Amino acid sequence: MRKDLGKKALLYPQPVLIIGTYNEDKTPNAMVAAWGCVNDFDKVTICIDKTHKTMDNIKANKCLTVSMATAANIKQLDYLGITSGHKVADKFAKSGLSAVKSKKVKAPIIKELPLTLECKVLSYDEETELLYTQVVGVSADESILNAKGKVDIKKLCPLCYDPEGHGYYALGEKIGNAFKDGKSIK
Amino acid sequence: MRKDLGKKALLYPQPVLIIGTYNEDKTPNAMVAAWGCVNDFDKVTICIDKTHKTMDNIKANKCLTVSMATAANIKQLDYLGITSGHKVADKFAKSGLSAVKSKKVKAPIIKELPLTLECKVLSYDEETELLYTQVVGVSADESILNAKGKVDIKKLCPLCYDPEGHGYYALGEKIGNAFKDGKSIK
Numbered sequence: 001m002r003k004d005l006g007k008k009a010l011l012y013p014q015p016v017l018i019i020g021t022y023n024e025d026k027t028p029n030a031m032v033a034a035w036g037c038v039n040d041f042d043k044v045t046i047c048i049d050k051t052h053k054t055m056d057n058i059k060a061n062k063c064l065t066v067s068m069a070t071a072a073n074i075k076q077l078d079y080l081g082i083t084s085g086h087k088v089a090d091k092f093a094k095s096g097l098s099a100v101k102s103k104k105v106k107a108p109i110i111k112e113l114p115l116t117l118e119c120k121v122l123s124y125d126e127e128t129e130l131l132y133t134q135v136v137g138v139s140a141d142e143s144i145l146n147a148k149g150k151v152d153i154k155k156l157c158p159l160c161y162d163p164e165g166h167g168y169y170a171l172g173e174k175i176g177n178a179f180k181d182g183k184s185i186k
Numbered sequence: 187m188r189k190d191l192g193k194k195a196l197l198y199p200q201p202v203l204i205i206g207t208y209n210e211d212k213t214p215n216a217m218v219a220a221w222g223c224v225n226d227f228d229k230v231t232i233c234i235d236k237t238h239k240t241m242d243n244i245k246a247n248k249c250l251t252v253s254m255a256t257a258a259n260i261k262q263l264d265y266l267g268i269t270s271g272h273k274v275a276d277k278f279a280k281s282g283l284s285a286v287k288s289k290k291v292k293a294p295i296i297k298e299l300p301l302t303l304e305c306k307v308l309s310y311d312e313e314t315e316l317l318y319t320q321v322v323g324v325s326a327d328e329s330i331l332n333a334k335g336k337v338d339i340k341k342l343c344p345l346c347y348d349p350e351g352h353g354y355y356a357l358g359e360k361i362g363n364a365f366k367d368g369k370s371i372k
Binding site: 002004005006007010011012013017035036037038039043045066068071074078079081109117128129132135136140141142149150151153158159160161163164167170171173174178179180182183184185 | 187191192194195196220221223228230233254260262263264265266269281295301314320321323324328331336337345346347348353354359360362363366367368369370
């Protein structure tokens with residue numbers, strides 16, 4: 001039996017993305033976003049409310065970093081998620097995380113997060129609040145790479161966000177192969 | 187030590203979304219997409235290549251369904267992912283899955299998938315291939331709901347897609363609470 005749950009965008013799983021930018025005084029800022037996805041092999045789209053301090057910074061610098069949240073720093077990352085950069089100007093410093101400047105964009109790379117996309121802004125729609133970005137670099141800690149130098153999803157173990165229960169979840173076991181399992185049906 | 191992996195949109199986790207539409211002859215069609223996300227509490231954005239049969243159908247009907255892939259039907263879902271609706275007109279029938287018409291949109295609800303968003307098209311950008319949609323209904327099997335009638339992410343167990351290893355992964359254990367864990371830092 002199926003039920004109607006209304007008009008909610010209940011899409012699963014959602015990522016836990018840490019958006020890194022620089023404030024006017026060149027200190028790092030970061031916020032948490034679940035509303036983002038790939039948009040072409042070298043582009044990423046993120047929906048960011050125009051009232052965030054992060055959007056002020058992105059408009060000023062035309063750059064941002066997008067890092068994947070992982071379990072090790074969940075307390076610090078959640079602090080970034082519940083603290084406004086408008087109200088706490090040094091929220092990033094207070095989080096206890098640390099950053100270095102990206103060599104490719106004017107935005108910070110958070111040292112503790114092992115996978116970071118370095119992005120330049122292509123456009124921002126004030127109405128839909130969709131930020132459309134070009135990936136110009138990927139900074140990955142070698143601890144999450146496999147023998148071929150590619151990201152190993154199990155080593156990365158990215159967090160998943162539950163929009164209804166407001167929980168953070170780990171990645172589970174591999175249960176199938178894309179582009180392979182369906183071949184036997186034909 | 188961090189390494190530069192180039193200009194790839196390596197965003198994790200990615201969802202496994204099944205996009206349901208109707209062909210001209212009113213038979214169901216479905217494709218698999220990983221490039222989609224929430225865009226406001228009642229909107230969903232998906233990047234769909236304009237050459238897909240699904241896009242022809244969406245342009246004709248202005249409607250689609252977006253269902254979450256789950257482990258039970260992984261073989262059938264992967265078949266939908268590797269088979270073109272242009273080349274195999276009855277790919278949905280061949281997949282072995284079954285569908286009923288949504289009461290809210292001109293698009294099919296796949297019976298075997300327990301969570302489906304019923305969406306109307308707001309816009310499609312031919313250049314960026316971003317499809318921006320309004321969620322007008324959510325059809326959920328009661329087997330995935332908790333006592334309060336909300337989606338229980340562990341009962342749903344949505345698949346996650348690995349863009350580098352091309353694998354499907356299950357959801358793992360809960361490891362934290364959004365909007366709670368970070369409060370103790372301040």
